Amino acid sequence: MIKPPIAKKISKLLKIHQSERIDNYYWMNDREHPDVISYLNAENDYTKAILKPTEEAQELLFKEMRARVKEDDMSAPYLKNGYWYYSRYETGQEHPIHCRKNGSLEAEEEILMDENEEAKNHPYYEVVSFTISKDNTLMAFAEDITGRRLYQIRFKNLKTGEILDHKIENCSSDLAWHNNNTDLYFCLRDVKTLRPYQVHKYNISDKSDNIIYTEKDDTYICSVEINKDFKHLLISSHSTLTTEYQIKSADDDSNFELFLAREEDHEYYPEMDGNIAFIKTNKNAENFRLVKCNLSDRSYDKWEEIQAHNDDIYIEDFEVFKSHIVVVEKENGLSQLKIYDRKSNKNFVLPPKEETYMLYLGTNPEIDQDNFRIGYTSMTTPHSVYDVDFKNFQWTLVKQQVVQGDFDSTNYQSERVWANGRDGVKVPCSLVYHKDKFKKDGSNPILIYAYGSYGSTIDPYFSSVRLSLLDRGFVFAIAHIRGGEYLGRHWYDTGKLLFKKNTFYDFIDVAKHLVDNKFADSENVFAMGGSAGGLLMGAIANIEPKLWKGIVMQVPFVDVVTTMLDDSIPLTTGEYDEWGNPNKKVYYDYMLSYSPYDNIEAKDYPSMLITSGLHDSQVQYWEPTKYIAKLREYKTDNNIVLLHTNMDAGHGGASGRFESMKEIALEYAFIFWRSGISVK
Numbered sequence: 001m002i003k004p005p006i007a008k009k010i011s012k013l014l015k016i017h018q019s020e021r022i023d024n025y026y027w028m029n030d031r032e033h034p035d036v037i038s039y040l041n042a043e044n045d046y047t048k049a050i051l052k053p054t055e056e057a058q059e060l061l062f063k064e065m066r067a068r069v070k071e072d073d074m075s076a077p078y079l080k081n082g083y084w085y086y087s088r089y090e091t092g093q094e095h096p097i098h099c100r101k102n103g104s105l106e107a108e109e110e111i112l113m114d115e116n117e118e119a120k121n122h123p124y125y126e127v128v129s130f131t132i133s134k135d136n137t138l139m140a141f142a143e144d145i146t147g148r149r150l151y152q153i154r155f156k157n158l159k160t161g162e163i164l165d166h167k168i169e170n171c172s173s174d175l176a177w178h179n180n181n182t183d184l185y186f187c188l189r190d191v192k193t194l195r196p197y198q199v200h201k202y203n204i205s206d207k208s209d210n211i212i213y214t215e216k217d218d219t220y221i222c223s224v225e226i227n228k229d230f231k232h233l234l235i236s237s238h239s240t241l242t243t244e245y246q247i248k249s250a251d252d253d254s255n256f257e258l259f260l261a262r263e264e265d266h267e268y269y270p271e272m273d274g275n276i277a278f279i280k281t282n283k284n285a286e287n288f289r290l291v292k293c294n295l296s297d298r299s300y301d302k303w304e305e306i307q308a309h310n311d312d313i314y315i316e317d318f319e320v321f322k323s324h325i326v327v328v329e330k331e332n333g334l335s336q337l338k339i340y341d342r343k344s345n346k347n348f349v350l351p352p353k354e355e356t357y358m359l360y361l362g363t364n365p366e367i368d369q370d371n372f373r374i375g376y377t378s379m380t381t382p383h384s385v386y387d388v389d390f391k392n393f394q395w396t397l398v399k400q401q402v403v404q405g406d407f408d409s410t411n412y413q414s415e416r417v418w419a420n421g422r423d424g425v426k427v428p429c430s431l432v433y434h435k436d437k438f439k440k441d442g443s444n445p446i447l448i449y450a451y452g453s454y455g456s457t458i459d460p461y462f463s464s465v466r467l468s469l470l471d472r473g474f475v476f477a478i479a480h481i482r483g484g485e486y487l488g489r490h491w492y493d494t495g496k497l498l499f500k501k502n503t504f505y506d507f508i509d510v511a512k513h514l515v516d517n518k519f520a521d522s523e524n525v526f527a528m529g530g531s532a533g534g535l536l537m538g539a540i541a542n543i544e545p546k547l548w549k550g551i552v553m554q555v556p557f558v559d560v561v562t563t564m565l566d567d568s569i570p571l572t573t574g575e576y577d578e579w580g581n582p583n584k585k586v587y588y589d590y591m592l593s594y595s596p597y598d599n600i601e602a603k604d605y606p607s608m609l610i611t612s613g614l615h616d617s618q619v620q621y622w623e624p625t626k627y628i629a630k631l632r633e634y635k636t637d638n639n640i641v642l643l644h645t646n647m648d649a650g651h652g653g654a655s656g657r658f659e660s661m662k663e664i665a666l667e668y669a670f671i672f673w674r675s676g677i678s679v680k
Contacts, residue, residue, distance in 0.1 A: 002049050004641075005042040007629035008035070014562065017585045021598065023562065024633075025626040031614070040614065040625065043643040050640060054669040057679035061468055061665040066658055068464045070402040076385040077105060078373065080365040081230075083136060094656030095119050098130065112139055112156070119656070123648040124615075129173040132158070133181040134230065138204065140184050142173040147649040148615040150194060153186055155204060166204065172196040176226040176233055179250045185212065185224045185233060192568055194617050196221045199235050213246065213256065218573040226250055227272045228320075229367045234259075234270070240454070240577030243267045260298060271320045273367055278306070278320050285309035286489045290318060290327060306340060307347075314488040317361050322368045323390055328361055333416075333428050333486045335359040335459070337374070339393065350393060354378050356416040356430040358459035362386075373398070377462045379414040379432035379476075403464050411435055412470060414460065419506075419513030427506045428486060430460035431477040431519065434470045440517075445524035445549075445675045446475040448511055452483035452503040453532035454578055455492040465664050472677055475519055481506035481536075497580050498590050504539040511547060523549065524675050528667070530554030531619055534610075538596025538627065541605055548606040550674040552667050555616055559623040560595035561588065569620060597623070600630050604637035609670045611663065612645040621645060642670070 012026035028036055051058075074088040075096075084105050087096040095115035101107040112130070119125035122145045130141035137158050142151040153168040153175065172187040174196070182205050187196040199213040199222055213235055215222040220237045227234060227250075235246040235256055244262035247270075248254050259270055259277075267288075268281040275295045282288050283300065290307040293299075307315065307327060316335060317328040325340040335358070337350040352359070353376075362373035362385055371387040382401035389396070413435050418426040429448075438444055447469060451458050458478050466476055480486035483495030483503040495503045511527070514520045527548050529537045534556020541551055557563070564582045567573050580587030592598055608631075612624040628643045635641070644666065672679050 002046065004046050004632055005039060006632075007039055014565075016565065016583070017588050019588070019592070021561075023626075025622075025629045026562075028622040028625050028629070029620075031621065036622075036625075040621070040645045040647070043625070043628070044645060044647075047642040047644045050642060051666070051670065051673075054673050057669040057672060058662070058665045060679055061668050062662055064468055065465045065661045065665060068403050068405055068407065068467065069657070070404055073402065076362075076373075076399040077101075078363045078365060081132070081134065081136060083132075089657070090116075094658055095125065096127075098127065110158070112158070113141060118143070129175055131175040131177055133177045134179045135181045138177075138181065140175050140177070140186075142171060142175060146615045147613060148194075149617040150189060150191070153184075153202075164204075166207065168200075168202060168209075172223065174223040174225060176224050178233070179230065187223055193218075193572070195574065196223060198222070199224050218567070219576055221574055228365060229272055229274065231274065232272050237262065238267075239574060241265050241267065242577075243269065245270055247272075271318070273320050273322065278318070278325065279303070280315060280318055282489070286493075287311065287313060288315040288489075290315060290325075307338070312488075314485060316485075319361055319364055319372065320367065321364075321372060321390070324372075326361065326372050328359065330457075330486070330488070333480060337388075350388070354381070354414070356414055356460045357381070358461045371396075377460075379430060379460045379462060379478075380409045380412045382409075382462045382464070401462070401464070403467075407464075407467065413438070416460075417513070417517070417519070419510045421502075421509050422505055423502070425482075425506075427482075427510055427513075428480040429477050429510045429514070430480065431475055431514070432460075432466075432470065433475045434473070437470070437473040438475065440519065442515070442518040443521055444473055444475050444519070445526070445677065446477060446514060446520035447526045447528060447671060448477045448479055448507070448514070449528045449533075450479040450481050450507050450510075450536060451529060451531075451533040452479075452481040452495060452507070452536055454483075455485040455489075457484040457486045459486075465661060465668075468668055469671075472672070472679070475514075477510070477514060477519075479507050479510040481510070496578055498586070500579070500590070501539075501594055503536060504543060504594065507536060507540055508544050508547065526550045526552070526671050526675070528552040528554070530556070532557050534558060534619070534624075535560065535596060539594055539599075541608070542594075542596060542599045542601070545603060545605045550607040550609070550671060552670065553608060553610045553624065554667075555612055555619045556596075556610060556624050556627070557619045558596040558627045559598075561591050561598055563620070563623065564591065597627050597630060600627075600634050602634050602636055605631065605635045605639060605641070607639040607670075607674045608641040609667060610641070610643045611667070612643065613649040614645055614647045615649060640674075 009024035010027045012023045014021045071091040075086045077084045077086040083100040085100045087098050093116045097114045098112040124147040126144045128142050139156040151171045153171050155164040155166045170189050174187050176185040184202045188198040189196050197215045201210045201212050215237050220239045222237045225234050233248050233250045237244045245259035246256040247259045248256045270277050270279045277295045278292045289309040291303040293302045314330045319326050327338040340347045357378035360375045362375045371389045374386050377383045384400040385398040386395045414432040416430050421427045485492045515522045534553045537551050537553040538558040582588040610624045612621050614621050
């Protein structure tokens, strides 16, 4: 008879567009207030008490997940500017050790950074990026010590091994060295909104810091990079739907100049090889096209088309090499490689291997390579790194994720199904199950996952921790709903702004299709999503609460209207192209019609586990905290709803490869508990 915490109510009137809302939990927005911390601790205590019967299952699941991991593992090495780079783990260690070898993999190892040593001084620690100067003597690295993604940049002298007494705070993770080996370009973040808004040049010799560019439009963020030909530095400014680049030589003191001026809704992405620019652009091309031009004359009328627009093929990515251009394109939801010979202009497509899979460009740091690297995985194939030879286009396996124990990929089956959407569209869904545990008779429990925002596509990928579900009879499904770009740009465009509800309806229709077609037990349907996918979870809980046995909401964006009206909250202004600007009544009304927090009603809801991070920079901790307080106030059932807040982490949860597994074990134990399935 453990009772949940009851949050105090302080009425807050919110008015706009002749509309009034009362928010009784607005006071939770103050992260420094002792009552807020007290309430979060009370929720954590309650969650721990309620889930005490699952502690043995959590521990068993964690040990099971950890046992599948090769603890002394190493990444696939890549060659850059004369050195082989890789990261490796040692047995029992949480964090990677970043290393390199000069000229050959047989050479003596040089440790660049041992994150385990640095992590001893912080409850959260992660090196999010690093870059090496052209002369290979200096390393700049961006580290996160709070989980809030407000990084600090530090430097290491690779000749002496000394970490220098230089520190630049409140930065993003973009780092680019000038070829003088002295000037580092980086981006500063606004401390309050966390928007990367200013590019700086820092001279490591005299510690001078000069502002190079300030992005004044608060709906844009900026970044900086060096092109893979090592000859050009680039500043990008981008909103959700528009990009703009500036360019300069990486060899001299010239100023940045506009590559192409921004035009609303024009996205372009340049890559250079000397004096030739290759551009992926959506100018008159919804699904993008690929063009090239002389760097000295970039006007539209001088563009030469390489790959034309195709209504049925979406250009996901591309990379330029001396001899070839490699394009990753997506047709009917499946990625494929199109290779262009730069001399002959001939092209061909490398065919896919499985019914449903994920394929992407890997680490290709240099423009003059004899092969190119790709990543490949499916729901039954562990993550694999291949090198593809430019001469014969044979795939050579460089590394495949090791899954220890009795894992055998042939024991699992993956397939793709198409659900009938309520408005006539066909919604794809990838699913996987254990062949011996699955019966297509409607008896298997199912966990359905999706995201559905920002054009981000959740492709079918392998997960070793997921085996703990499959081996106990669960079906796992990824719903490729609108709001992502699985079926091209229109799939995204019809799942955002004033079409956002399509995302929610697609997910519900996929779930009903899987039940109706006997892939799932109608009494054991679970849903999971994080961040914007957590908004999805809140929406489906309001729309179809009886469809779900349980819902896991990870760092959920659930207080949509209030957040989008507050431009002081991190990242809000840059989100207007995704959700709409609620200062305009048409968007306010539409947001208000689906915002999970605002649409909680007096009715039965399913069991829920909600996770959060106190230092979350993407979704502020108070959104899930307010949500659960209001949910408990209104709901009319006795189903368990729980909030777990990581007090030392942010949006991505705990740092460390094993600590993060404990959070997954918690979520899985909750699902098994509510499904009535024993973990033993």
